[in-house]
Amino acid sequence: MHWTKIVGLVVGAAALLGLGIILGHFAIPKAADPPASSTSDSQDLDLEILDTVMKQLDASRIRENLRELSKEPHVASSPRDEDLVQLLLDRWRDKDTGLDSAQTYEYEVLLSFPSPEKRNSVEVVGPNGTILHSFQPGEKNLTGEQARPDVVQPYAAYAPSGTPQGLLIYANQGSEEDFNRLQAQGIKLEGTIALTRYGGVGRGAKAINAAKHGVIGVLVYTDPGDINDGKSLPNETFPNSWGLPPSGVERGSYDEYFGDPLTPYFPAHPSSFRLDQNNTPGFPPIPAQPIGFEDAKDLLCNLNGTSAPQSWQGGLGCDYKLGPGFQPAGSFPENSQVKVNVYNSLVLRNSSNVLGIIHGAVEPDRYVIYGNHRDSWVHGAVDPSSGTSVLLEISRVLGTLLKKGTWRPRRSIILASWGAEEFGLIGSTEFTEEFLNKLQARTVAYINVDISVFANDTLRAQGTPPVQSVIFSATKEIKAPGPSGLSIYDNWIRYTNRSSPVYSWIPSMGTLGAGSDYAPFIHFLGISSMDLAYTYDRSKTSARIYPTYHTAFDTFDYVEKFLDPDFTSHQAVARTAGSVLLRLSDSFFLPLNVSDYSETLRGFLQAAQQGLGALLQQHRISLEPLVTAVDKFEAAAAGLLRRISALQNSPDPLQVRMVNDQLMFLERAFLNPRAFPEERYYSHVLWAPRTGSIATFPGLANACSKAQDTNSGSEAWAEVKRQLSIVVMALEGAAATLTPVADL
Amino acid sequence: MHWTKIVGLVVGAAALLGLGIILGHFAIPKAADPPASSTSDSQDLDLEILDTVMKQLDASRIRENLRELSKEPHVASSPRDEDLVQLLLDRWRDKDTGLDSAQTYEYEVLLSFPSPEKRNSVEVVGPNGTILHSFQPGEKNLTGEQARPDVVQPYAAYAPSGTPQGLLIYANQGSEEDFNRLQAQGIKLEGTIALTRYGGVGRGAKAINAAKHGVIGVLVYTDPGDINDGKSLPNETFPNSWGLPPSGVERGSYDEYFGDPLTPYFPAHPSSFRLDQNNTPGFPPIPAQPIGFEDAKDLLCNLNGTSAPQSWQGGLGCDYKLGPGFQPAGSFPENSQVKVNVYNSLVLRNSSNVLGIIHGAVEPDRYVIYGNHRDSWVHGAVDPSSGTSVLLEISRVLGTLLKKGTWRPRRSIILASWGAEEFGLIGSTEFTEEFLNKLQARTVAYINVDISVFANDTLRAQGTPPVQSVIFSATKEIKAPGPSGLSIYDNWIRYTNRSSPVYSWIPSMGTLGAGSDYAPFIHFLGISSMDLAYTYDRSKTSARIYPTYHTAFDTFDYVEKFLDPDFTSHQAVARTAGSVLLRLSDSFFLPLNVSDYSETLRGFLQAAQQGLGALLQQHRISLEPLVTAVDKFEAAAAGLLRRISALQNSPDPLQVRMVNDQLMFLERAFLNPRAFPEERYYSHVLWAPRTGSIATFPGLANACSKAQDTNSGSEAWAEVKRQLSIVVMALEGAAATLTPVADL
Incomplete structure (x- = not known):
């Protein structure tokens, strides 16, 4: 054979062998690497x-x-x-x-239910004790579905039974500010019945705030201005439109807490430890009853006293006055009182979740x-x-x-x-x-x-x-x-x-x-x-x-x-x-974008700097540790995003699980069970209830609003510092959750 | 070319290509198998x-x-x-x-250190105020290493400074029972200095218990009976044997809590919230000082009063008496007092951990x-x-x-x-x-x-x-x-x-x-x-x-x-x-055997039944929910063991990770941060500190011992019920951690 042919054959053979090696290595997937995971381990969104x-x-x-x-x-x-x-x-x-x-x-x-025998009612009682007016809150039977015996009559769940009687006042939404305003106007609240409207604060808060001022009973109604864009006539409301009919009453829980009231932090199994039913924190301290706006109108439009502020007015078609008591020229004698008859009772009942997997x-x-x-x-x-x-x-x-x-x-x-x-x-x-x-x-x-x-x-x-x-x-x-x-x-x-x-x-x-x-x-x-x-x-x-x-x-x-x-x-x-x-x-990679928390945290930080910075500086409290913590979080989140992105090219299931776990556990890192000892269940330091208008870290904002009128050495300012540390610690912990796992 | 040659070449070429493919596929490890996991995912103990x-x-x-x-x-x-x-x-x-x-x-x-200028000391002060005897606790320079300036002199870390002076009493190990016993014997403790020996209760507890009875200063020594099997002579102790020399003094922290005292639950970063240094919970309320047994002997063997009980006697070679004050015929006049001079101070210091990964x-x-x-x-x-x-x-x-x-x-x-x-x-x-x-x-x-x-x-x-x-x-x-x-x-x-x-x-x-x-x-x-x-x-x-x-x-x-x-x-x-x-x-499979917890839990349960069952029954508290919970745990642990065993045959890395996580997270399931609100950091419901001798669930045992002399309706009995629910919940939660992951 000519040497060129031999060279050709050898070169050809080498090329073929090489091609084979390349094909074998890259083109044929390894069938089932015995001990390694099956290919289904990388199953992805289809x-x-x-x-x-x-x-x-x-x-x-x-x-x-x-x-x-x-x-x-x-x-x-x-x-x-x-x-x-x-x-x-x-x-x-x-x-x-x-x-x-x-x-x-x-x-x-x-649970809490109204009495099946004795319906809750509201009465206007004349000066001599005669009942001048009486109604039982509840929907008129407009579509044939409202008169069924299994329709639970309107009530304030967990409000105590009682039949308080007193002069009526109007207290807007029943917030702390609302009652303080009434107090400031010199209106005697002690022994009154407060008529409030839904909205602004939680249901139970209305009764709690009222009781602090000596109010003995609370009525809560839905104002047509708040729910019906002002419409209140039968022909303007259901079944003629989506509007709330005049007799409609919003039921609801008046417990301040959530979860079974007797077993906080325990599952409510029959054998579980229970609080004393007669001394349960969070229940309204005084009887409360929701009513419809047709009944509210009879009461509110007859009130005596000065006109309520503009923001307290509503859609009942009359000038809302503050009380106390009824106006001389109205439907009821001037010294008439309002009596609220509540016959609720607490009962232990079985309730089930259904879970499917x-x-x-x-x-x-x-x-x-x-x-x-x-x-x-x-x-x-x-x-x-x-x-x-x-x-x-x-x-x-x-x-x-x-x-x-x-x-x-x-x-x-x-x-x-x-x-x-x-x-x-x-x-x-x-x-x-x-x-x-x-x-x-x-x-x-x-x-x-x-x-x-x-x-x-x-x-x-x-x-x-x-x-x-x-x-x-x-x-x-x-x-x-x-x-x-x-x-x-x-x-x-x-x-x-x-x-x-x-x-x-x-x-x-x-x-x-x-x-x-x-x-x-x-x-x-x-x-x-x-x-x-x-x-x-x-x-x-x-x-x-x-x-x-x-x-x-x-x-x-x-x-x-x-x-x-x-x-x-x-x-x-x-x-x-x-x-x-x-x-x-x-999805193989969890579709949770933790770096979107960076934007939230930066926003919270800026709101704190703008809204609280000056006050904190007065009390020599620096937000610098918080700035550092937000920076750290931002960098850690961005770093994780880059590592996830790099991992997309060769996603080993255990490595993907690792980054997915970082994504999953991030939210947990914001918990601190010691942050808000008085707020049952709330331990997420970013989303706990916040008072005030500054959209920032709730613990910090709330503590500042409590401390602002006290001296730097007060316990309230110590609590501000504690809350600041809680946020810093949470953010640093969250950042640490996102950094490469084998770094500490 | 002859057809045989062509066939030969083609066959040869095919063979070469085939060989190449085989080599490529099997002989060269895939660098980074893209989607499936690499074989290393099942890496095991070598x-x-x-x-x-x-x-x-x-x-x-x-x-x-x-x-x-x-x-x-x-x-x-x-x-x-x-x-x-x-x-x-x-x-x-x-x-x-x-x-x-x-x-x-x-x-x-x-941290807390003794003063570098003014050494802590103990003095015997005569009735007329003259100092009759004085010593500075500290080791004699027996091996040339005890006299260095960087040897920190013996002190009770975190004990406050002070120079209390009073009659000396002997209070054994300074436990609550010890002081109660002295009180019961009619010994006036108010204003005395208590000499106690190490052992029995924690260091700080001796001072806390003492202060409750009006004691104003505490000395703590090491009894040769407790440390040297009775030997106390220089030639019987170091450097002649492993025994403690007469001048040796045990230093130690007298803080009741662990962790940085000012930053519980926060890392002690410079910016972290700190408690008030002058009002830190857990520090001894009165000055305390440890001393060696040669000095203790001078004091203890000269005490007046009745003989201490047999179990309070020790190895100093004399009859231990209770005091107060010194005996007439001893080394010191009868009305001599003991003065404890403590000059410790609290200092913020930097301390580092070193972590290697x-x-x-x-x-x-x-x-x-x-x-x-x-x-x-x-x-x-x-x-x-x-x-x-x-x-x-x-x-x-x-x-x-x-x-x-x-x-x-x-x-x-x-x-x-x-x-x-x-x-x-x-x-x-x-x-x-x-x-x-x-x-x-x-x-x-x-x-x-x-x-x-x-x-x-x-x-x-x-x-x-x-x-x-x-x-x-x-x-x-x-x-x-x-x-x-x-x-x-x-x-x-x-x-x-x-x-x-x-x-x-x-x-x-x-x-x-x-x-x-x-x-x-x-x-x-x-x-x-x-x-x-x-x-x-x-x-x-x-x-x-x-x-x-x-x-x-x-x-x-x-x-x-x-x-x-x-x-x-x-x-x-x-x-x-x-x-x-x-x-x-x-190890591919984590070598943690969670079913060994079954034995512990059953032991705790049996101890509760035997040691507390009758008492609980008197107060109509049933241990049945606990029995059920232990049964559930046992079954769940055994089931997991079986599943792990089955998985050994075809161990997919994600499946192994899954059972490993169950093993890892089990211990976490026993935590309840609300279980012991007064015990800082302790939240493991099985291993928190336990008083009393019944080897059972600590929260339950402690609550029972507090409740046993109260009526069924007491808060103490409510706490027993709460503690029982805490244990049941922990065990049920632990069992739930071990059941198959896709069952709820």
Whole structure:
């Protein structure tokens, strides 16, 4: 053979061998590296599955769910509430559309009900003791659904029984400032009955504030100016519009705390330690009763005394006066008094949560929890059944894929139907108490959809910063209801928006208070949480909430006629919640953007510097440690983002788990169980209740407002310093959670 | 070309290509397998590496470490303490034997020192005010090392300054019972000086108990009966034996709490919130001073009054009387008083921890922490340098393997040299406060080796149940020092053993109090912890602790002559700690046996039933919920053990991580930050301090002992019920942590 041929053959052979080596090394995946994890360990969000879920979420099924759920009143622990427990179990155990398993978790909790025999009432008592006027608060039977025996009559849950009688005064919203203002005007409050309107402060706070001034009974009404954009006539209200009828009364819990009142920090099992029922902290100290505005008008429009300030006036069509007592020329004699007859009683009742689980395929020890409460005040079509009807539709679609074998999420999904929320988030709180440790160790996020549709106009999202990005991602891909053709995101940004230093113009997400079952998850457990709903165009209504809230008019017809006739807003919420749920449970990399906390913290810091800086400087307290801590957090979050980004190229499952755990545990780092010893369950140092108007760290703001009129050496200023250290420590701890794990 | 040639070439080419493919696929490891995990994800304990480490741990190097570490006194924050910080840093940053990184973490902490100008003293003052006798507590210069200016003179750290003067009484160990007994005997305690001996209760407690009875000053001495098996003559004690010389005085912290006294729950950074230094809870309310037994003898053997009870007698060679005052025929006039002059002061000082890290190869976000304190009272050869010399030898051996590229652990290893332990575990406590969240989320176990060798006879291990198995595994493979040829395990079981219902006859592991830096890890963070040492044959000595403890006689010579001349006991501890460390950091499956908690819990339950059952029944409190909870825990632990066993066959890294996390988080589930609001840092409901003799749940036992003489309706009985619920909740939560992760 010619040498050139030989060279050619050798070169060719070498090239072939080389090509083979290259092919073998790079082109053929290693089959099953025995001890290493299976390829399913890198299971990621499947966009086709997501698309299928989005398509299958069906408005008409949500409508039928709602019809069934709201067919009868189902106040917590009632027979119908128990029926719905069974309905949930049946759905979640269905062999074709159910979950892996479903179970009830029962607690023995303290509820409060009006007497079934003796109805609560309000009387006007003449100077000689005769009853001049009397009414029993409660809805007129306008649609045939209000007269059922299982409609619980309006009352203030946990308000004590009693029949106080005294001169009536008007106390606006019953805030501390309101009572102080009355006091400052020289109005004698001792021994009076205070008429207040809903709004401003919590229900129970009205009675607590009143009692501090010697008031002996409280009435609370819903002003048409606050709920109906001023409309108050029968023909302007339900069933003729979405407005609250004159006889509608908002029920509600008047307990200052949430969770079972007798078992704080313990699950309310029968054997658990209980506080003394006769000496329970947080209950109203004096009888209280809610009433409708038609009854409030009879009282308020007849009051004597000077006119109430402009901001205290409302929509009853008369000049609101302050009292005390009735005006000479009015419906009642001048010295008539008002008597409030309250016959509530406390009862231990069983209340159940229903929990359904889909086991995660890869990380079963990571949970995404999605829940809503089940109990209502009356029929509860909007609150909570609009949310539960969405929950059931999502579970049907996911359950179907699961049972067919088409899909199983990467992480475990826990669906929850909470009991006794209306009495103070009781079911969800007991759940967090019972499973405290494992929930904190394993829960990625909590999604709450309580009232899913307040109105038809736009998404409303509340949550902590890490969930913003996943809500944005989800809503950019879903069409908004209505003819606009916009995505939910693009529609949302038209209604609620803000300028962000990071993202420029974005939809504005709200913060989480304690309005629904997310409260124990975020405040007690430090789990990143969100609440999703469709809501109003605020340029069209100033209603405090949807008008029939907690009344016997919150019915299926109300929803179908006035809120969401085609159920497309319900569907939009189902798609949003469903997409967020899938993204959280299925994405290989957790879609929580912790660096969005940097923006929040910087905003809090700037608000503290601007709003409190001068005051603190006067007392020689420096915000420098806080500045350093925010800088550290920002740098740590940005660093983690970069490492996550680098990891995308060669994502080893244990390495991804590692960064995911940093994302998951960040929210926990903001907890300090010693931060607010008087605020039961609140331990998240960024989202605890804040008084005052400066949007900053709540502990610092509250302590400053208490200290501002004291000397530098006072205990109040020591508390300011303590609160500052608490925030600094939390931020430094949060930053430390995000730095590379093998650095200390 | 002939067709055969062509065929040959094609076949050859195909073969070459094929060979190349095969070589490429199998012979060359994939650099970074993109999505699946690399084979290293299942990296497990390498027995050859373990064997190498065991062999390389060198007794003579430990000796040289000890010589260097104990060469000079190095009380916390002294120049020599700072030198040793640098020594640690240099060792851990060494390019051939160091770790991945090492760093100091400095805190500004409140220490207490005697005055450098005016020495603390004790005087006997005659009735006319003349000073009849006076001494300054402190060691005689027996070996040339006791007279150095950097020997801190004996004092009671954190005891206030003052010069109280009064009649002397003898109060045994200064316990509450001791003072009550004196009171019951009609001895007037008001205005007296109490002479007490070390032992029984904590140092600070003696002064606190004394002050409650009006005592104005406290002396504390070491009785030769308690420390020297009765020997008290110079020729019977160091440097002639291991015994405490007559002039030796035990120094110590008299603070009731641990951690920096001014910054509980905050890391002691310069900007952190601090309590008022003049009003710090936990400090002795009256001056206190420790003295040697030669001085105590002058006082005690001259006391007047009735003879002390038999159990209060000691080894000073006279009949101990109770006082008050001196006997007529003794060395001092009858009405002479004792004056205690204390000139201590509180100072803010910087104290550093040194932390060294070896990054984990597979799970860098899981930490095994191994630490000891660095500061001593004087030379501190035994306490703490016998431990630090072992720590340094382990770090040398591991560092060498690391730097050579021979080994990198699966999980991260953190080595720690804590500052200011002698003042109350300050460095370690501040560390746990600073990194609270990430330590709780990531730490697998904490290993403490403080005093590594008390004596030469047997291993002593203290820890929580999950670490028992790994200590057993390690010690079965290591030869005990001495000629026996037994393993450390087989030697240990001869000295300290118990009958276990699960394992029959095993070495007995002790429980963890708050005697060293493990305290914040177990009690505050709920991290499974252990403390390892070599110690006495208890049949040979009843010494309360090694005799020169916290004196100027705890020197290198003392160790070399009397404790461990060939350093083989040090080596044995190094091997034990090293093996435990490697097993915890390198084993694929975490070697923590949580089902060993079942035995503990059942024991606690039985003790409660037997010791408290009748009393509880009288007050209609049932232990049934506790029985159920223990049953649940037992079942859950056994179930997890079975699942782990099944998983061994096909161990997917994420599945193993899942069960490992269950093992790691179990200890956390026993924490309840609301369980003991008055016990700073103590939140582990099983290991908090327990009064009384019933070996059961401490909160329950303590509450029962407080309640037993009150009526069923008392607050004390409510507290018993609350404590019972706390335990039940903890056990149920612990069981829930162990059940299959996708069950709720």
